Amino acid sequence: MSDPVIEAGITIPDDLADKLVDISSLTPNTWNPNRMDSFMRDKLRKALEKDGFIVPVLVRPLPPARKGTTEALWEIVDGEHRYKEALDIGMKRIPIINLGPITDEHAKLITVKANTLRGEFDAVKLAEMVADLSNELGVTAVVESLPYTPERVQAMIDLINVDTSQLTLSTGDDKPSNAPASAEDDEDDESEAQEPDRFKTLDPSGLTFAHVCPRCKFGFND
Numbered sequence: 001m002s003d004p005v006i007e008a009g010i011t012i013p014d015d016l017a018d019k020l021v022d023i024s025s026l027t028p029n030t031w032n033p034n035r036m037d038s039f040m041r042d043k044l045r046k047a048l049e050k051d052g053f054i055v056p057v058l059v060r061p062l063p064p065a066r067k068g069t070t071e072a073l074w075e076i077v078d079g080e081h082r083y084k085e086a087l088d089i090g091m092k093r094i095p096i097i098n099l100g101p102i103t104d105e106h107a108k109l110i111t112v113k114a115n116t117l118r119g120e121f122d123a124v125k126l127a128e129m130v131a132d133l134s135n136e137l138g139v140t141a142v143v144e145s146l147p148y149t150p151e152r153v154q155a156m157i158d159l160i161n162v163d164t165s166q167l168t169l170s171t172g173d174d175k176p177s178n179a180p181a182s183a184e185d186d187e188d189d190e191s192e193a194q195e196p197d198r199f200k201t202l203d204p205s206g207l208t209f210a211h212v213c214p215r216c217k218f219g220f221n222d
Contacts, residue, residue, distance in 0.1 A: 011052030027072035127156035
């Protein structure tokens with residue numbers, strides 16, 4: 001196993017050594033929708049410095065329509081932010097994977113899929129992992145290594161350390177069993193106690209009518 005390549009202090013795994021090209025031969029595509037703020041750019045740079053350039057940039061040969069507009073040989077399909085950080089750091093070569101002379105449509109599809117088809121974190125499992133790393137490495141080291149703010153890291157730690165025995169489910173109508181009854185409660189209780197009286201069965205034996213049907217015995221007045 002050969003030694004890893006070092007470019008401007010950035011380690012490149014030896015199995016990517018045969019994929020290195022001059023960084024000046026690359027150019028970004030014209031459609032990349034992925035944006036990265038200064039916080040994430042700083043995290044990306046620190047990841048490159050700490051972990052090395054471990055994910056090659058996806059490229060295709062410069063399409064004919066762009067020839068004459070740039071001296072580059074390769075157009076980036078995915079990895080523009082890694083490329084830009086490598087430029088700023090001063091790297092002269094970076095690893096690439098050549099996708100071949102694919103069409104614009106195919107290249108755009110890959111750009112989108114490379115940025116979206118990564119799955120989603122399970123919030124609890126992620127929090128457990130961050131909490132474990134914080135216990136092993138310390139919160140400061142985790143904040144420096146992961147793309148999260150100190151507040152986000154602490155929130156995940158708190159999520160795992162929360163005492164669920166102290167949590168109660170409330171519907172908003174619950175009252176403590178020992179809470180004093182209010183006047184409104186007394187009125188409600190009295191109303192409920194009297195409720196059956198409103199629906200007493202009518203006893204017709206005490207009623208008199210002017211006329212009574214001889215067949216059905218239905219009584220009625222004029």
